[in-house]
Amino acid sequence: MAKLTEIADAADPRLDDFRDLTTADRRPDRPGGRGLVIAEGVVVVRRLLSSAYPLRAVLGVPRKLDELRADLADFDVPAYATSARTMSDVVGFHLNRGVLAVADRAPTPSLADVVDGARVLAVLEGVNDHENLGAMFRNAAALGVDGVLLGAGCADPLYRRSVRVSMGHVLRVPFTSVPAWPDAVEELRRRGFHVAALTPRSDAIALRDVRRSGFDRIALLLGSEGHGLSQEALDAADSAVRIPMASGVDSLNVATAAAVAFYELTR
Amino acid sequence: MAKLTEIADAADPRLDDFRDLTTADRRPDRPGGRGLVIAEGVVVVRRLLSSAYPLRAVLGVPRKLDELRADLADFDVPAYATSARTMSDVVGFHLNRGVLAVADRAPTPSLADVVDGARVLAVLEGVNDHENLGAMFRNAAALGVDGVLLGAGCADPLYRRSVRVSMGHVLRVPFTSVPAWPDAVEELRRRGFHVAALTPRSDAIALRDVRRSGFDRIALLLGSEGHGLSQEALDAADSAVRIPMASGVDSLNVATAAAVAFYELTR
Structure with missing residues (x-):
């Protein structure tokens, strides 16, 4: 005791x-x-x-x-x-x-630790807001995403405010940092992942069409609230996917968009 | 000018x-x-x-x-x-x-003003947090929900913080207040709506099965973050629906859950 x-x-x-x-x-x-x-x-x-x-x-x-x-x-x-x-x-x-x-912090897991056995992964770029980052972990845990990979420009998921907003799920959902694009994306592709980049662009494929394609493993690239994904990330991905949205409406908050995408891809 | x-x-x-x-x-x-x-x-x-x-x-x-x-x-x-x-x-x-x-505020629309022509409605109970309420309007606008009905215990959508978090969409998505259950729900049913109550209860129907039932018009009852829907609301609804979630995870934030449900029901 x-x-x-x-x-x-x-x-x-x-x-x-x-x-x-x-x-x-x-x-x-x-x-x-x-x-x-x-x-x-x-x-x-x-x-x-x-x-x-x-x-x-x-x-x-x-x-x-x-x-x-x-x-x-x-x-x-x-x-x-x-x-x-x-x-x-x-x-x-x-x-x-x-x-x-x-x-104390624990040693960061290797890419293999996070990726092996995973079916759906979230790959984040530039998610530098601690609360959005925490909310993404909460949503990943609730909707069955198996792990989170942190690319350039992401906040620290173990900072107190991230931990709190995640409801502690940053302590449960495995995560690790990954090298710059395209290396990390190519590594995921070698491991059998279809790498889809979430974007509000209207020429992207609707999310459910990607899900219906029946990929065994999907890694979803998600960008920051303000700027979205970099061109390097969009170029490195296998497909660009979007959440169909009403015209004239700003995109959803990044953690909310992630939740919708996680829901569709983990079903 | x-x-x-x-x-x-x-x-x-x-x-x-x-x-x-x-x-x-x-x-x-x-x-x-x-x-x-x-x-x-x-x-x-x-x-x-x-x-x-x-x-x-x-x-x-x-x-x-x-x-x-x-x-x-x-x-x-x-x-x-x-x-x-x-x-x-x-x-x-x-x-x-x-x-x-x-x-200045404008006169509140009638129920008919909000409901006529609507295909998907959000019906809120006890959403007393201005930011969650604003986020719900943002999500409703983005995902094509046609109107919002405010039941007992909801915050004021036109309060400044709601307006801000909604990105101004409380000023676009039609809303009005409704009387207590079951009257408001019965009125929606008379107007041809299937009234579905969102709940984390595991015996509820998965959201996509409700969507697949092909109802022409759906009104989704959503409760507050902490307490969820009242028993009166659950009793008044035609069905109880849930977002399938990983075990051992708290439910999603109420605005995030609403976004997932709106995405599924407006497709």
Whole structure:
């Protein structure tokens, strides 16, 4: 069982893993800082506990720690109980979820680890918004996408806000970084994937026609909200696919478009 | 042409329509306040200009007003030019979109206005989050949903944050409020709609099987993020439908689930 310790002093150095989550420099959840993985709230903390990330500590108000008692039974780490006020003083903002867990990062899986056995993959380019990135992982998990590959310009999926918006699914859906196009795309093609690039262009193939083609394995290239996919990505792909949309309407939010595409391709 | 007037003083009463957008009371964009419709940014302002809402005034930095010059040609309303700093002082926060337009509300359409000629409708219950509500309108517009009916507990779609997140599509997609269940559902049924309730329940019918049933008209009941649809809504509907999801995953965000359902049902 995690060892329960009450801490009243926000300056206690045992809480340093959780400190100053909003300051720009050396934030513990940034690779430029200490690069820790931070989970907020009971649901996401549970996902962290059942993930491969090595747990370091938990910090929460007594009621929330109590909710997690059974989940923490097998962990030999400190569980710090404190007041909501002290928690705010430590992290730097009011945290209405009342509990945090912190873990070390784990080694990034290889491409083979993510790709072997996968049927549908999401391949992201330039998804630099942490919340969109987190939402994509949540959607990938819900709709049965087997893994996520991160191309150039993507945000850090393990940054706290991504973890939170993903509902902790960045801790479950396998992901890794891939080299620049076209190398990564050619590697996927060698492994039997049809590589489809999602674009709002009207001359692209409707998504369901790609699905009906019956490819065994599909990798879907997705770009950023503002700029979409680069020409290099479109050139490297086997096909350009689109979600049929009403005329005169901006494209969907990138995570929403991803959800629609995941739904169609994973059926 | 809108009459261009330079204003340097943030206290100028001609700017009262735009004042204190973040204060809780008598906010101009709240029904409890003056109940105005406020559009932010060039794209959304353009949607307001082409909507049925009677334009009152525009406020922006000169560069943004210049972008809108052709759009404003046919409007006989004041266009106030000012600095970014003065705009911040008026609205109460830094507005990086640089332009606002304000309009009066228009009379709410009747149920017949929204429903006649519609093939797919979204019927919302308890969607009380302005951003989720706005996102649903954006998704409805993109994916060809013909109208939105607001049941009990829904937020105000014309509140500024809904307008912004919808990318202005709340100003285009017809909507109206409907009475409590089962009356509204029975009225839709009389008008030839199959009324399907979206739920994560595993005994519900898969969405695509409902679509394959070939109903001429479908009204999709959607509940709130946290609680889903009420039992009254589920009881009133003709069928319960679900998006097939991976086990152990929370349901999708409500606006994302709506997008997937709209995609399937509008094809």
